Amino acid sequence: MAVNQLNHMEYMAGMEAIDSNIMDKVLNKIADYDYQQFNGQDVKKALEKQQLSIDDYAAILSPAALPYLEVMAQKAILETKKHFGNSVCMFTPLYIANYCENHCVYCGFNCKNKIRRGKLSYEEVEIELRAIAATGLKEILILTGESRLQSGVEYIAETVRLATKYFSTIGIEIYPLNSEEYAYLHQCGADFVSVYQETYNTSKYEQVHVRGPKRIFPYRFHAQERALLGGMRGVSFGALLGLDDYRKDAYAAGLHAYFIQQKYPHAEISFSTPRLRPYINNAENNPNDVHEKQLLQVMLAYRLFMPYAGITISTRERPVFRDHIIGMAATKISAGVRVGVGGHGEEEKGDEQFEISDARSVNEVHQMILNRGLQPVYTDYIRV
Amino acid sequence: MNDQLIIGGQEFQSRFILGSGKFSLELVKAVVENGGAEMVTVALRRANLGGEENILDYIPKTITLLPNTSGARTAEEAVRIARLAREMECGNFVKVEVIRDSKYLLPDNYETIKATEILAKEGFIVLPYMYPDLNVARSLVDAGASAVMPLAAPIGSNKGLCTQDFIQILVDEIDLPIIVDAGIGRPSQACQAMEMGVDAIMCNTAIATANNVALMSKAFKQAIEAGRAAYLAGLGRVLNNQAEASSPLIGFLED
Numbered sequence: 001m002a003v004n005q006l007n008h009m010e011y012m013a014g015m016e017a018i019d020s021n022i023m024d025k026v027l028n029k030i031a032d033y034d035y036q037q038f039n040g041q042d043v044k045k046a047l048e049k050q051q052l053s054i055d056d057y058a059a060i061l062s063p064a065a066l067p068y069l070e071v072m073a074q075k076a077i078l079e080t081k082k083h084f085g086n087s088v089c090m091f092t093p094l095y096i097a098n099y100c101e102n103h104c105v106y107c108g109f110n111c112k113n114k115i116r117r118g119k120l121s122y123e124e125v126e127i128e129l130r131a132i133a134a135t136g137l138k139e140i141l142i143l144t145g146e147s148r149l150q151s152g153v154e155y156i157a158e159t160v161r162l163a164t165k166y167f168s169t170i171g172i173e174i175y176p177l178n179s180e181e182y183a184y185l186h187q188c189g190a191d192f193v194s195v196y197q198e199t200y201n202t203s204k205y206e207q208v209h210v211r212g213p214k215r216i217f218p219y220r221f222h223a224q225e226r227a228l229l230g231g232m233r234g235v236s237f238g239a240l241l242g243l244d245d246y247r248k249d250a251y252a253a254g255l256h257a258y259f260i261q262q263k264y265p266h267a268e269i270s271f272s273t274p275r276l277r278p279y280i281n282n283a284e285n286n287p288n289d290v291h292e293k294q295l296l297q298v299m300l301a302y303r304l305f306m307p308y309a310g311i312t313i314s315t316r317e318r319p320v321f322r323d324h325i326i327g328m329a330a331t332k333i334s335a336g337v338r339v340g341v342g343g344h345g346e347e348e349k350g351d352e353q354f355e356i357s358d359a360r361s362v363n364e365v366h367q368m369i370l371n372r373g374l375q376p377v378y379t380d381y382i383r384v
Numbered sequence: 385m386n387d388q389l390i391i392g393g394q395e396f397q398s399r400f401i402l403g404s405g406k407f408s409l410e411l412v413k414a415v416v417e418n419g420g421a422e423m424v425t426v427a428l429r430r431a432n433l434g435g436e437e438n439i440l441d442y443i444p445k446t447i448t449l450l451p452n453t454s455g456a457r458t459a460e461e462a463v464r465i466a467r468l469a470r471e472m473e474c475g476n477f478v479k480v481e482v483i484r485d486s487k488y489l490l491p492d493n494y495e496t497i498k499a500t501e502i503l504a505k506e507g508f509i510v511l512p513y514m515y516p517d518l519n520v521a522r523s524l525v526d527a528g529a530s531a532v533m534p535l536a537a538p539i540g541s542n543k544g545l546c547t548q549d550f551i552q553i554l555v556d557e558i559d560l561p562i563i564v565d566a567g568i569g570r571p572s573q574a575c576q577a578m579e580m581g582v583d584a585i586m587c588n589t590a591i592a593t594a595n596n597v598a599l600m601s602k603a604f605k606q607a608i609e610a611g612r613a614a615y616l617a618g619l620g621r622v623l624n625n626q627a628e629a630s631s632p633l634i635g636f637l638e639d
Contacts, residue, residue, distance in 0.1 A: 034505040081593045082540045085406020136436040223489035266457050308487050366436070375408040378436045382455050384464035 008206040008215045015219045016178035016226060022259045023221045029054070030200055030252045035062035043068050047075060047304075057254055057305040065297060069288060072300040076329050078306040086375040089310075089332040090365065092133035093138035093173070093308040093351060094128055095341045096120045096159055098350040099150035099199040102212030104198070106276060108353045109145045111212065118341040118350030119150060125159050129166045133347030135362040136338050139169035141194070145353075146175035146214055146271050153181050157188045164189035169381040171236075175213070176223035182230025191383060193227040194236035194272065199244040208243065224260055233261065233381075234268030236312070241298060242276035242290040250298040254305050261306070270332070271302045272308030278314075290323055296329075315339075317357040319368075322358055327374050335365035386613065391561055392477065392530040393510030394402055394448065395437025398422045399578070400608050401450065401563065402601075403588025405430065406540075407605065409442040411597050416444055419601030425586065427454040428469050439629040440474075448502025450511065453481040459498035466503050471609065478503060480512040489539045497527050513565050516550035520557045531560050533586065536577065537567025540589045544573040548580070555581040557561055571600075571607030579619065 011017055038059040046056035047068065060063065060072060064262050097119035100109045108115065120128065132140060140163055144151040156174055163170050171192035172185060182193065191325055199205050202217050209215040224235035237257040278289035290298075295317075308346035313322050314329040315337040326333055337359070341350030360368070369376040389396040402421040404412055416424065424443050428451050432438040443449065452471035456462035459482060466478040471607060480503065482495040496512045497520065503510045509530045510547035514520055516534035524532055534551050545551065555561050561583035570575050574585045585608050594600035 081406075082542070082589060085589065086408045087406065138432060138435065151621075168532050189506075261487060266486060268486050306487075370408075373408065376437055377430065379432045380429055382465060382468070384461050384468065 006211075007213050007271075008209065008217050009202065009320060011219055012213060014178075015213075015216065016180075018179070018222055018226060018229065020222055020225055020263075021368040022225065022256065022263065023218055025259055026200065026221075026252050026255050026308070027202070029255050030248050033058055033251050034250055035247050035251075036061040038064045040064050040067065045381060047071055050304050051105040053346060054255065054258070057301060060295065060304060061251050061254075061301045063247075065291070065301075068296060069293070069300065070191055072280040072297070072304065072326055075301040075326065076118055076300045080304055080327060080329060080331065083308050084331050086327070086328045086373070087331070087377045087380070088140065088141070088374045089371050089377045089380050090137060090335050091141055091169070091171075091332060091333055092132055092135075092137055092336050092344075092362070092371075093141040093143050093145045093339070094125075094132060094344065095339060095350070095353075096125055096128075096157075097147070098145040098149040098341050098353065099147040100145035101147045101149065102214040103210040104212075104214060105208045106198075106240065108351070115351040118348075119155075120349060122158060122162065122340050124342060124346065124349070126162055128342050128344035131162055132336070133166035136366075136378060137336070137362055139171070139381075140167045141173055141192075141334075142174045142190075144175070145230065145278075146211075146212070148175065153184065155178065157185055160185055160190045168379050168383065171234075176220050176227065177230075179226040179229040182227045182232055184230075186231045189383070191233040191267070191381065192236070193225040193232050193234070194225065194238075195227075196236075196238040196240060196272065196274065197249075197253065197256070198240045199248050200239060200256070201244045202300055204244040221256075224256075225264075228264045228267050234270060234310075236270045236272055236310075238272040238274060240274050240276060241295065242278070242288055244274075244296060246290050246298065250301065254302055257306060257309065268310070268325065269306060269308070270312060272300075272312045272314065273299055274314060274316065292317075295321075296325070299325060299329040315358045316354060319359045323368055323372060326369065327372060333365060333369070335360060389561060390543060391511070394509075396448075396584075397420045397491045398605075399584040399612055401425065401584055401586040403418040403586055403589075404439060406445070406452070406588050406592035407597070409439060409621075412439075412442045413444060414598045415591060415601040416447060417557055418598045419591070419605045421447070421601075423450050423477075425450040425452050425588075426474065427452055428465050428474070429455045431472060433472060440472075446461070448477060449474045450477045450479050451475075452481045452513075453479045453499070454483070454525070456482050457484040458482065459495040462495070462499040463502050466499075466508060467506075470508070476507065477509045477511065478512055491515055491535070491559075493517060497523045500524055500529050501527035504530075511563065516518075516547045516554055518550075518553050518557060522552050525558060525560055529560060530601070531563050531583070532558055533563045535566040536564050536573070537569075539566035541567050542569025542593075543567050544569055544591055545577060551582065552580055571603040574604055575607040575611035575614075578608055581615050584608075612615065
């Protein structure tokens with residue numbers, strides 16, 4: 001295919017290049033990461049430490065750590081309590097458009113898929129915002145498909161401005177921007193940016209991002225740093241676990257966040273843990289499969305390596321998993337989620353990117369948090 | 385005995401200041417009652433006026449609120465948060481907290497001095513959270529602080545009096561109430577700090593993470609009272625493991 005000729009490691013015109021060595025540091029570390037070399041002793045030693053080193057982190061992500069999940073969970077609970085107390089933050093995402101210019105082989109929004117595309121008008125955005133605000137939530141995450149053409153920066157900016165009327169905390173999960181564009185959205189009211197690298201294996205990345213600007217690996221990698229340079233308060237990291245070798249990808253995402261925090265100590269760091277679900281009844285036991293056990297290992301490893309980082313638990317996981325992971329590793333939970341375009345105040349205008357496994361309302365999630373002896377938190381940020 | 389703590393002209397019987405950020409809100413009242421706290425800190429960023437789980441709704445009205453500027457990364461942001469607190473009728477007290485390190489949450493002393501100066505001039509009763517440094521404490525006095533809040537250990541660490549010697553210097557040299565703010569993990573550590581002459585203790589994580597928070601707040605109350613009494617009584621002579629000379633060393637003097 002002629003369209004498949006872009007070099008995935010070279011910037012396209014208009015993409016800002018910043019002075020940073022963090023990508024090289026992370027890629028070098030994952031090239032050297034051989035998780036088979038760790039044994040139970042390495043894991044035990046790591047878990048006895050108060051502050052885990054990068055090597056300790058490598059050990060607790062290894063297969064040798066699987067028999068120690070219970071010990072990791074016990075330690076994770078203490079760390080989560082120490083840093084976050086009983087608090088569990090609540091938020092909901094709002095998808096405002098699902099147009100996409102990228103062809104990513106794993107994604108429901110990909111431009112080759114014949115799904116119902118849609119984009120909310122400003123009036124519709126406001127109807128949605130009002131409906132979400134009526135549930136009591138104060139934090140919102142605004143999402144679009146990755147199309148500058150259909151969902152330009154100005155469209156997102158206006159949505160953010162509207163959201164400031166109803167919400168105290170506004171995050172965005174959109175295509176990567178240049179730092180001055182992040183600065184503009186920050187000025188409009190957004191403070192937190194989520195960008196997921198999907199996989200940190202550059203070859204696999206090239207293979208699954210067939211077409212579109214998302215194919216450019218380094219531009220996506222440096223998005224968090226550009227966001228911070230643009231004045232954003234917090235940035236979120238994650239890999240789509242199961243797309244490639246999830247241990248290496250989780251290791252890389254952790255180091256990515258770790259190096260960013262070292263360079264920008266003020267930045268609020270958080271993680272998300274989306275995963276590709278293994279096929280049920282798949283006879284082949286694929287080592288890349290991320291079942292709940294593996295997902296839990298990754299979340300616990302994030303918590304123990306960076307005990308001060310936020311961790312968000314997705315509605316893609318089933319309620320029982322979500323209920324148990326809050327307070328243990330996760331510090332933020334979505335509630336009242338619709339993953340189609342709109343759908344809070346009016347009928348959905350576009351199809352979903354994925355299916356959710358937890359359809360509980362804000363009220364139901366609130367009650368669940370209380371029942372678990374934890375404290376639902378609606379606002380934990382003040383914009384001044 | 386009349387032994388009140390006076391901060392910004394206001395008298396307090398209790399020397400236990402409660403932090404509230406890590407509690408389940410329904411427990412705050414029980415902790416206040418059992419601990420006898422008369423002042424409770426509130427992160428303004430948690431205030432959800434008119435909304436769900438608003439922390440301000442859970443604090444008994446008799447309590448003096450100590451809104452903090454948590455979330456501020458600069459003096460300017462701390463000042464703006466303090467002004468918002470006043471607009472929200474949280475009173476005139478403010479705990480200045482300026483932090484620009486998401487990992488250790490250590491206070492930025494320089495920005496803290498700047499914020500203290502601005503807010504004190506605006507009539508706030510300013511209690512700055514600081515890393516215990518004598519020069520900084522003196523600057524905070526000059527800036528108009530009403531008390532100084534040195535940390536004992538990294539916040540939430542429950543490690544106790546890691547900075548003990550430096551806090552002692554502040555107790556000895558600074559003519560303002562010294563309130564140990566972060567890191568106290570056990571009642572015995574609170575007691576020890578009070579024995580040193582610290583004026584009050586602020587505590588949150590150690591109580592919030594206890595199995596029985598109401599009982600632990602009572603334990604802190606008693607420890608703080610015991611430490612204060614010991615300080616007032618004057619600790620007995622301590623020999624510091626040294627033997628005393630059996631005959632006087634200065635017996636050679638003639639006139």
